[in-house]
Amino acid sequence: LDAFELYVQAKAIIDSYINATDVRAELLQALKSLDEAIKRDPNFVSAYCYAARANDLLYFFDLDPTPQRISLADSAVKAALRLRPDSAEAHFAQADYLFRCQRDYNRAQEELAIARPGLPNSSPFLILSGYINRRRNHFPEAERDFSTAFAIDPRNPNAYNLLADTYVLQRRFPESVRVYDDVLAAGEQVPIVLFRRASQILHGTGDSRPLRDILTKFPDMEVAGGQTSYRVWMAMLDGNYAEAERILTASPLQNFQDVDFSFYFPKSWYQAMIARAKGDSAGAMAAFRKCREILAQRLVVKPEHARTIAVLAQVDAGLGQKDLAISEAQHAIDLMPISKDIYDGALVLEGLAQVYTWSGDRDRALEVLQKLLTMPGYVNYGRLKLHPLWTPLRGDPRFEKIVASLAPR
DSSP states (O other): OOHHHHHHHHHHHHTTGGGOSSHHHHHHHHHHHHHHHHHHOTTOHHHHHHHHHHHHHHHHTTSSOOHHHHHHHHHHHHHHHHHOTTOHHHHHHHHHHHHHTTOOHHHHHHHHHHHGGGOTTOHHHHHHHHHHHHHTTOHHHHHHHHHHHHHHOTTOHHHHHHHHHHHHHTTOHHHHHHHHHHHHHTTOOOHHHHHHHHHHHHHHHOOOHHHHHHHHHOTTOOSTTHHHHHHHHHHHHTTOHHHHHHHHHHOOOSEEEOSSSSOEEEHHHHHHHHHHHTTOHHHHHHHHHHHHHHHHHHHHHSTTOHHHHHHHHHHHHHTTOHHHHHHHHHHHHHHSOTTTOHHHHHHHHHHHHHHHHHTTOHHHHHHHHHHHTTSOSSOOHHHHHHOGGGGGGTTOHHHHHHHHHTSOO
């Protein structure tokens, strides 16, 4: 293959990473192709830009959150800007790097403003712009960006998934389902689209039947571990803990997408959930301890990662370490306040609600949940009504009132 063909292969992977079966492996494969393309053509600006973006994604999603990964991304951006200082694509790559590796949203938006005139109909540009806008709580602008990207390229997985996800965050589930209907109508008849459509019906209405049908119809579907986590949830919902354990054991994966596209829970997290639900307190403690070790290891390479700290806090609550768990959850909130990033901010705040729930402090848990209803996020009808995480609050009239307030009208 020549340099351009290698680049085209890699570009296709990076521009559709949300539908990758194994995001890490596929991004590393894309980087291999890009490195080869750059060897063959050392002045290939677009290849440097995409190499930077692949490294950014590996770092941002904790798939390889190392200083070396940041350094590779930085070097690729600098090479692109050195070769063509006026390149819109290079400034776009710089924006992606500033956002994903440095969490510098202001400078990222400045770079996007420089790139914008040169990338008028670029789906990747609009997707990044939308991604940053929604984290800054600019939801109308984010919706506009993702909608435009989807109109330009209706079969682009990053465009349609993030548009649908933006409706989910605003609890506008019928619109999220409609996005997937449009994707199916455009000819993208793939199992993952059917799965994500059905999962929005579950979250919006509490009806798990469409999701169960899809999981039964496509028993081997596994995209970033996201189907195993739902299969485990459905088995637990049925009280079939042996089946939940079988599903988890059968998966060769060690980490699984769950709430969103950007965080992976260790296998031991689910082992703890199952053991806890079936009353096996020794099994739950052992699994939580194992999960704690894995999360602590992640924090060695990324010590201020708020999402990881928030999940660590939930694990410590599961281990009965109430004071430690509350202090960790609060630390996560301090690192990622909703004023900085409403997306991660709401998720770490949900972590605090979970800590209070598992520590038996219902009043505080309900207070935080009430606050979460006032902002975009993944607290929704289906999750609160059916997910085992919230079992300790069920039956409390105040909790049931919150759940009822989210019910479909």
